[in-house]
Amino acid sequence: MFKRLALIGVGLIGSSISHAARRAGLVGEIVGASPTPATRERxxxxxxxAKMYADPADAxxxxxxxxxxxxxxxxEAxxxxxxxxxxxGAIVTDVGSVKCAVVRDVAPHVPEGVHFIAGHPIAGTEQSxxxxxxxxxxxxxxxxLTPGDAADKDALAKLQEFWRRLGSEVEIMxxxxxxMVLAITSHLPHLIAYNIVNTAAHLERVTDTEVIKFSAGGFRDFTRIAASxxxxxxxxxxxxKDAVLEMLGRFSEDLSSLQRAIRFGDGETLEKLFTEARAIRRGVIHANQDTPQPDFGRRATGDAKVTQR
Amino acid sequence: MFKRLALIGVGLIGSSISHAARRAGLVGEIVGASPTPATRERxxxxxxxAKMYADPADAxxxxxxxxxxxxxxxxEAxxxxxxxxxxxGAIVTDVGSVKCAVVRDVAPHVPEGVHFIAGHPIAGTEQSxxxxxxxxxxxxxxxxLTPGDAADKDALAKLQEFWRRLGSEVEIMxxxxxxMVLAITSHLPHLIAYNIVNTAAHLERVTDTEVIKFSAGGFRDFTRIAASxxxxxxxxxxxxKDAVLEMLGRFSEDLSSLQRAIRFGDGETLEKLFTEARAIRRGVIHANQDTPQPDFGRRATGDAKVTQR
Ligand SMILES: NC(=O)c1ccc[n+]([C@@H]2O[C@H](COP(=O)([O-])OP(=O)(O)OC[C@H]3O[C@@H](n4cnc5c(N)ncnc54)[C@H](OP(=O)(O)O)[C@@H]3O)[C@@H](O)[C@H]2O)c1
Ligand SMILES: NC(=O)c1ccc[n+]([C@@H]2O[C@H](COP(=O)([O-])OP(=O)(O)OC[C@H]3O[C@@H](n4cnc5c(N)ncnc54)[C@H](OP(=O)(O)O)[C@@H]3O)[C@@H](O)[C@H]2O)c1
Structure with missing residues (x-):
């Protein structure tokens, strides 16, 4: 599909694009750029x-x-x-987790005749x-993909096809x-995970050792997200900022009402809210974005439950 | 070790005790009690x-x-x-996720000559x-185990040995x-997970379908916890109540300061807090309470990353 792909940054996402593009035979040659010599070497x-450059202009x-x-x-730089x-005629795109700021920072520097279409794969792990x-x-x-109205139709179609052949489905918005969507599905969850891990690390009445030792009751899963x-x-x-602060406001409002229900021993409200949350979980499994396999903290020996069944 | 084990309730934890006790050959016979006919049958x-009873007194x-x-x-009932x-001479114990209330509710009804020692295995999945x-x-x-000072030494030693042979390590407190420890390592994480799932389900500007579709960015993991x-x-x-409200107070205080850092664009504070959270994650992996394997939402076909490496 493309003769030469330049990856600016080859961390988790850049290296995964390289693997997936080579798996599907989508590109002739891949080059990259990154500031740290050790990363370039690796x-x-x-x-x-095929080659890493210190200066993205060379790549x-x-x-x-x-x-x-x-x-x-x-x-922007x-x-x-x-x-x-x-x-x-080249296509310039990105994988950044926010899109308004990216369009604002990148678009002005892309010359006429080059097609800029911003994008974001909703996939990742906590590693880098x-x-x-x-x-x-x-x-x-x-x-x-967030192409905007002025985007070149052919370039957009080609980029869509590229992502499909990397294994993804493509949505335009x-x-x-x-x-706004990512603020609630990704940014706020990470913020909350970072926050609870830090709260736990600064308690006087519970030690860090205890927090770690007894983390299998739920806390463990938050430390995973907070490892990003x-x-x-x-x-x-x-x-x-704006979308995250909006979602955070809603979250805090809802948390206050849960807090109130706990304070006044309102079991009915608690059970109702906890039951409603299950419907969304069923949706996530149904949409194939997670498996129904139970999670109990996998160990180096593998997932006993999965292999056993 | 025991002639006859009575499980009052045979859900996730009760049935797991049955499996693990039979695996290690710890009990002669197991009986159970539960109110729902379908559960008894199953x-x-x-x-x-060997047999389920409707009335726990019979079990x-x-x-x-x-x-x-x-x-x-x-x-209590x-x-x-x-x-x-x-x-x-019998030992009565439990697996409840709180302990003060359990001691308060159960101890008064246990007759002289019967040994009550409260307990809580820190292990579970989101299924039931x-x-x-x-x-x-x-x-x-x-x-x-939370035996209290008056507990019978022999009964305590025997119960400790029972849990060790089920596969666990035992801690007394x-x-x-x-x-207090569980409020931060388990109860608050669940509360927050339930809360964000409910917040996400009641937005006007983002649909439930979108929340589900794009859940792979972090939200997915919260829906898993909220499926409990x-x-x-x-x-x-x-x-x-008291311990959870105390931890919730700390969490909200910390969240407000993160919110402030976002509002004023204080990148230094954000990066510092996010970096600190990683130390706790390393502790959890080091203590074998989770694996360093990256999580990207396993699918029915298995964990591609794990099998591939
Ligand atoms: N992680 C996720 O789950 C995820 C998911 C979707 C999208 N994203 C987005 O993907 C992008 C990369 O994330 P990642 O997880 O792949 O991060 P990562 O593993 O930390 O990799 C970041 C890469 O960027 C390079 N880099 C840093 N500064 C640079 C510069 N000035 N010029 C060129 N390269 C530079 C780094 O090179 P050095 O090692 O040389 O510093 C490294 O190769 C981010 O914009 C993120 O928002 C992430
Ligand atoms: N889930 C976890 O991760 C976890 C971890 C550690 C400790 N715990 C604790 O373990 C206990 C059980 O949790 P679980 O996850 O096993 O729950 P579960 O899977 O929902 O099972 C609960 C069991 O209790 C039975 N039950 C309900 N009311 C009863 C009654 N009045 N008398 C006798 N049995 C009754 C139910 O029977 P029917 O089906 O007949 O109603 C069911 O068999 C709870 O106290 C919980 O705090 C849970």
């Missing part, structure tokens, strides 16, 4: 790219597809640096770096709506 | 027990070990019903009912401290 060693020369895969806080070196990627990451997941990359998430919150 | 069909006759495995809100029928249990549930997990049994959790919150 990306070449793993065969993720995009001659590329007909450029994908920004670094934290969103770096996009990257766009400024690569702008003058982009090839006519070039070793974290794998080809199956996008399989059965959604990729959201506005950057504004994307940021701090710089990536800092940039997400700095760049999706 | 428990016998699965061979979890405990002749039992030298009695374990309460029903929601904690039922304990159960204790009252079984009290007069308990065999001299007699089909949900499996022998490995307690392997490598902790079981907390006071009911008060248990309730509503009655069990209602009883937990009604019976550990």
């Amino acid at each position: 990306a070449e060693e793993l065969g993720l790219v 995009v020369r001659g590329a007909d597809l450029v994908i920004l895969c670094s934290p969103v806080g770096t996009y 990257v766009a400024k640096a690569i702008g003058p070196h982009l090839q006519q 770096g070039p070793d974290a990627g794998f080809a199956e990451l996008f399989d059965g997941r959604w990729c959201i 506005s950057p504004e709506h994307h940021d 990359d701090p710089v990536m998430w800092r940039d997400v919150f700095l760049n999706n | 428990a016998e069909e699965l061979g979890l027990v 405990v006759r002749g039992a030298d070990l009695v374990i309460l495995c029903s929601p904690v809100g039922t304990y 159960v204790a009252k019903a079984i009290g007069p029928h308990l065999q001299q 009912g007699p089909d949900a249990g499996f022998a490995e549930l307690f392997d490598g997990r902790w079981c907390i 006071s009911p008060e401290h248990h309730d 049994d509503p009655v069990m959790w209602r009883d937990v919150f009604l019976n550990n």
Whole structure:
């Protein structure tokens, strides 16, 4: 589909795109750029790219597809640096977890005749770096594109096909709506997970050792989410402030009413709210975004429940 | 170790105890009690027990070990019903997720010469009912016992050995401290998970379909926790009010300061807090309470990442 793909950043998402694009035979050659020498060395060693560059401008020369895969806080500088070196007719896209800020930061630096279409694959793990990627990451997941009205129809169709062949289904929406949807399905969950882990770490009456030892009662799953990359998430919150604050307001309002129900021993309200939450869970399983397999904290020996049944 | 084990309630925890006790050959005979005919039938069909009774008083006759495995809100009535029928020298214990309220509700109904020692295995999944249990549930997990000073030493030693042979490590603490530790490691995480799922379900600007479709960004993991049994959790919150409200206060305070950092674009504070959260995660993995395997929402075909590596 493409002769030369340039990945700006080869962490979890960039390296997974490399694996998945090679699995499907979508690109002739892949090159990359990243600031840290160790990352560049490792990306070449793993065969993720034919060549890594320190300067993203060098990586995009001659590329007909450029994908920004670094934290969103770096996009403006990257766009400024690569702008003058982009090839006519090339498609520039990204994978950033926010979209309004990305369109605002990147679009002005993309020259006429180059097609910029912002995107975001809704797939990930809590790990990062070039070793974290794998080809199956996008399989059965959604990729959201936020092209805007002026986007080139052919470029959009080609990018959609690219994501489908990486394993994803594609959904088109506005950057504004994307940021609202992701604020509740991804940004707020991460914020809350980070928060409870920090609350637990600073108690006087319960030690960190106890928190860790007895984490199998639920806390464990929050520590997993809170293990995600701090710089990536800092940039997400700095760049999706309004939607996150709106969702956080709703969350706190609802939490206050749960708190009230606990304080006054209102079991009926608690049971009703807990029961309603199950319907959404059934939807998630039905939509194939998780399995009904129970989770009890897998161990190095594998998931006993799954292998046993 | 025991001639006759009576399980009052054979849901996830009761059925798992049956599996694990039979795996280790710890008991001669197992009987059970539960109010719903369908559950009684299923428990016998699965061979979890030799016989199920509708009345817990019938189940405990002749039992030298009695374990309460029903929601904690039922304990007082159960204790009252079984009290007069308990065999001299028998051990009575429980698996309830709170301990002060259980000691308060159960102890007065246990006659002289019968040893009551409250307990709580820190292990579980989000599923419930007699089909949900499996022998490995307690392997490598902790079981907390809260015997109090007056407890019989021999009975305590025997119960500790029982839990070790079910696969667990045993920790002794006071009911008060248990309730504080579990408020942060289990009760608050569940409350927050239920809350965000409900917040997400009642938005005007994002539909339920969108919340479900794009849940792979983090929300998915919260729906899993929020799939736990509503009655069990209602009883937990009604019976550990003070500790939960204390932890909730701390959580909300911390969340307000994160909210402030987002509002004022304070990236330094955000990155610092997110980085600190990683240390606790490393502790959880080091303590074998979770694996470092990345989670990306397993599918029915198995965990591609795990099988692939
Ligand atoms: N993780 C997820 O679950 C997920 C899901 C969907 C989308 N995203 C989005 O995907 C993007 C990357 O996330 P990730 O999880 O792949 O992060 P990651 O594993 O931490 O990788 C980030 C990569 O960006 C590179 N980088 C940093 N600054 C750069 C710069 N100025 N120019 C070029 N490259 C730079 C890093 O290189 P060095 O090692 O050399 O510093 C590294 O290779 C983010 O925008 C994020 O919002 C993440
Ligand atoms: N789930 C966890 O992760 C977890 C972890 C540690 C401890 N615990 C504790 O373990 C206990 C059981 O939880 P679970 O997850 O096993 O729940 P579950 O799967 O919902 O099972 C509850 C069982 O209790 C029975 N029951 C209900 N009312 C009863 C009564 N009045 N007398 C006798 N039996 C009665 C139910 O029988 P019917 O079907 O006939 O109604 C069912 O067999 C709770 O106290 C909970 O706090 C749970």
